[in-house]
Amino acid sequence: MIDYIAISTLNDFIFCPYSIYFHNVYMDTDETMYHATPQTRGRSAHETVDKKTASNRADDILSLPVYSEEYGLMGKIDVYKRKERKLIERKYQLKQIYQGQIYQLWAQMLCLEEMGYAVEELAFYEISANKMIPIKKPDNEELRMFRSFIERFRNYNPEETPFTVNPNKCRHCIYCSLCDKTTENNVYQ
Template identity: 30%
Template structure:
């Protein structure tokens, strides 16, 4: 039986496959200022209520799933525009790349299966700018999202080795930097030397 992929894992994988593996395979999670801010920002949107917002029905913390693609998770907010769901993901910082786009697209794929309706677009709200960025779920984004889903599922099924560390500009702000150790495992030559020294047999005289 193939494991389901959590919607949150898709953004993690897009940002860094090793981070995704540490969280979803090793069950490793540490807090830093960025994750704490994110948790606080989600307290309201995860409440699960369904209330009108300026005439638009808004549902918070809606459980999502897709049997076809083996997905499960929860939407921050789903607005209903003329009976069409419009997912909205909340992020505490600024927009950096398209990592959140694939997670939002996966939410749309779930909503389409659940409600039998096309979901062409959604939005990401960035707390730092207090603005929405609308995302169009075109064929390219959908294909990339499903590629990530397949890669994550393969990673979950074959847990022999974690993906390599990136050891780049993403690392200093990552809450898992101490668990990941990118400065060590991200340098292949240094890692090979350390592994060789670790398993190097010692002479009896050296041990004594």
């Protein structure tokens, strides 16, 4: 049986594999203990997708659960525009697009395609700027690199992988004050 990887953890794994541990430990607790303003805004921005009120167009599919047996992935998409065959990931604000965010979008695309949906366009929608940011679909080499990344994720063993503290990342981690790996203070305090 496949242990599915949650699409939402792909960016977290690149950022810091240890943050996935914290996310799971604190999942059922009061988010105000560790969520900073960016996460609170992001959660609020996602409410309209989760409640399926972000669009009233009949051809828009919102908050669809997706999975891929081939890649061993599962998650939810934000918006799929059927007529345009366009997959959109909504973000409150995007100062920079990270590889992990692109991997999340590719993972959603691969799941949708495996489920029988045609995806011709990918984009991030930045809510705060009311801006659509097109992302190119992965080519064969990028898909090979993505598969390799998924295998690294699947085979990751924290006991066998030395943990390296990255002070810049730690300062921007919502779990920084809860983490035993660093003495950094995060920028949100």
